[in-house]
Amino acid sequence: MNDVINILPDHVANQIAAGEVINRPSSVVKELIDNSIDAKSTAIKILIENGGKKSIQIIDNGFGMTINDAKIAFKRHSTSKLKSTSDLFSINTKGFRGEALCSISSISIVELKTRQLNDEFSLNFIIENNLFKDEKFDLSPKGTSITVKNLFYNVPARRKFLKSDSVELKYIIDEVQRASISHPEIHFIFYNNKTEIFNFKPKNLKSRILDVFGKKIDEMLVPISEKTPVINISGYILKPEFARKSKPIQFFFVNKRFIKSSFFNHSVLSAFEGLLRDGYRPGYFLFFEVKNDSIDINIHPNKIEVKFENEQSIYSILKASIKHSLGIFSVIPAIDFDYKSEFDSSNKKLQKNIKPPTIEINSNFNPFISKDKEIKNETFFKIESKSFKNFDEKLDNTNTKIFQIMEKYIVCNIQSKLLIINQERAHQRILYEKFLREITQESISTQKLLIPLKFEFPKSFHLNKIRVELEESGFLFGNHDNESFEITGIPSNIDKENTETIVYDIINSVENESETDNTxxxxxxxxxxxxxxxxGKKTLKKVEQERILDDLFCCKENLISPFGKKIFFSLTINEIDNKFKI
Structure with a gap:
């Protein structure tokens, strides 16, 4: 049998290898920007035509290349960033594999201009199919300019799978935005079809984020900063109310390198537990600073997958840091009523003669007559209050006002902001935690029914799915068969007329599996x-409004209702002032 295995020609091998590094125009932009950053550039200009299919040009003011370096750079596995195997474990540059320029030049026509600071002239040549052409010198400025034309012109199978110009442009913008956020100290200018898209001048991180995403994001940002022996974490998280269901704003950077990590994303999500509606995902701009020898970035040619030495520790630190920031910056509101100096015991007051207290007796007092009799009889006050100590006295502070609007919302001003509370959702949360506490602590009592309630259920439904937990919740069962059952007792906090609806709701939820497995x-x-x-929609008396506010902030979770809806929002004085600006 004849030999069938052949060694591929260099140009074919290069085109195959290029597919691992370059899969679309945005990959070219990423690799060239990384090289510009490694060259210590302070300004990078990106010029795109036809979504990068026709032309991509990256111009920087970095330290440039010598003639020999420029030619060697386009050979496979040529790099200035590694010299030995040990260097793989302490990489502090964007690029290191030595594949990008060789891959790009094998599937496009490349024009290079480069000049070092002390060079009199700049080197200019064209590379096509890894061959150098038209070498010459001119007076181009210091730095490097690389133009990539007709991407995949010699690999038509790859070119036809490229998306429309607008889609490819979006991918390119994503790459430029990532680079600009990770390096706010660099000036980025971006042109598409000779039209300037953005011009990001050197600024601090927050200003760069505002440049990229608009000034409206300013009110969403919560700073985060944590320094430990394992990792330093900095950046911003977005307030829970600005979470998105799709396309969330999420950026992880490790030593200023953009990465993707579902593991650390889960850590962020768990830190926001109880603050987000179902299906919503938080936004963040998080920067990790770790020792270079504690990570491995040589996982994939795209270099956005990273392995960490202390992965579990970082997970915990990240989660704790986010929770800490959410608390410090009042994302979870505090009751910060105005401080009153009269509660302060000064030395001067202590020096005064102390008079014995006087005792006053009201001879008309009758313990069997209550002024709040009418109020106590209302259904509303079935809630047992677990108030903050002296909470009512604080509410009586002359600087604090509580009132109701539109029979739906309770408004309260506190020292730093104005709270607008949805009274129905707040009451749902209060009742939910009360009922849950009663059921789980086995303190709920049962009232027996004179006439049992009969319920029918589908043949496919098994009563045992719900019977045990219903009995633990205060329900008593009577006769039952394959199609119906009787309830002879109900929890004391349930009205008989509501029992039918509640039980059928539970049957339908279990039968249709509409609830999640952990519910x-x-x-x-x-x-x-x-x-x-x-x-619901109802005019509340002042004492009822105060009670709702009191009980709400005694709840373990006071931001969202049991059904995942926001209970209130707050407005700072600056936010209110901004509403009146033209």
Whole structure:
């Protein structure tokens, strides 16, 4: 049998290898910008035509290349960043594999201009199919300019799979934005079809973020900063109310290198637990600073996958840091009423003669007559209050006002902001936690029914799916068969007329598997009870408004209702002032 294995020609091998590094115009832009950053550039200009298919030009003011370096740079596995295997474990540059320029020149026509600071002239030549042509010298400025024309012109199978110009342009803009955010000290200028798209001048990180995403993002940002022996974390997270269901703003950078990590994204998501609606994802700009020898970035040619030596520790530090920042910067609001100096015991007051207290007796006092009798009889006050100590006295502060608008919202001004609370959702949260606490702590009592309630259910439904947990929740069962069952007792905090709706809601939820696997029957009951008993659109008395506010901020979770909806929002004085600016 004849030999069938052949060694591929260099130009074919290069085109195959190029597919691992360069898969679309944005890959070219990324690799060339990385080289410009490694060359210590302070200004980078990007010029694109036809979504990068026709032309990509990157111009920088870095330290340039010598004639020999310029020619060697386009050979495979040629790099200035590695000299030995040990260098792979302490990489501090963007590029290091020595594949990008060789891959680009094998699938396009490349024009290079480069000049070092002390050179009299700049070197200019064209590379096509890895062959050098038209070498000459001119007076181009210091730095390097690389123009890539007709990408994939000699690999038509790859070129036909490119998307439309607008889609390819979007990918390119994404790459430029990542680079500009990770290096706010560099001046980035971007042109598409000779039209300037953006011009990001050197600024600090926050200003660069505002340049990229607009000034409206300013109110969304919460700074984060944490320094530990394992990792330094800095950057910004977005407030929970600005989370998105799709296309969230999410950026991870490790030693100023953009990466993607589902593992650390899960850490961020867990830090926001209880603050986001179902399906929403938080935004962030997070910068990790670690020792170069504690990470491995030689995982994939695209260099956005990184392995960490202390992955689990970083996960925990990141989660704790985000929770800390959310608390410090009042994303979870505090009751910060005005401080009153009269509560301060000064030395001067202590020097005064102390008079014994006087005792006053009200001979008309009758303990069996209550002024709040009417209020106590209202259904609303079935809630047991667990108030902050002296909370009512604080609410009586003359600088604090509580009032209701549109029979739906409670408005309260505190020292630094104005709170607008949805009274129904707040009451749902209060009742939900109350019912859940009663059920789980086995303190709920049962009221027996004179006439049992009969329920029918589908043949495919198994009563045992819900019976145990319903019994633990205060329900009593009577006779039952394959199609129906009787309830002879219900929890004391449930009205008989609501029982039918609540039980059928639970049956339907379990039968249709509409709830997630980790949602218990107890949780469904608490949600159903809170929804049925919560106050809706109704005029509330002042004491009722105060009670809702009091009980809400005693809840373990006071930002969202049991159904994942926002309970309130706050306005700072600056945000209010901005509404009146023209």
């Amino acid at each position: 218990s029957i107890v949780d469904m009951i608490a949600k159903s009870l809170s929804k049925k008993n919560a106050v």
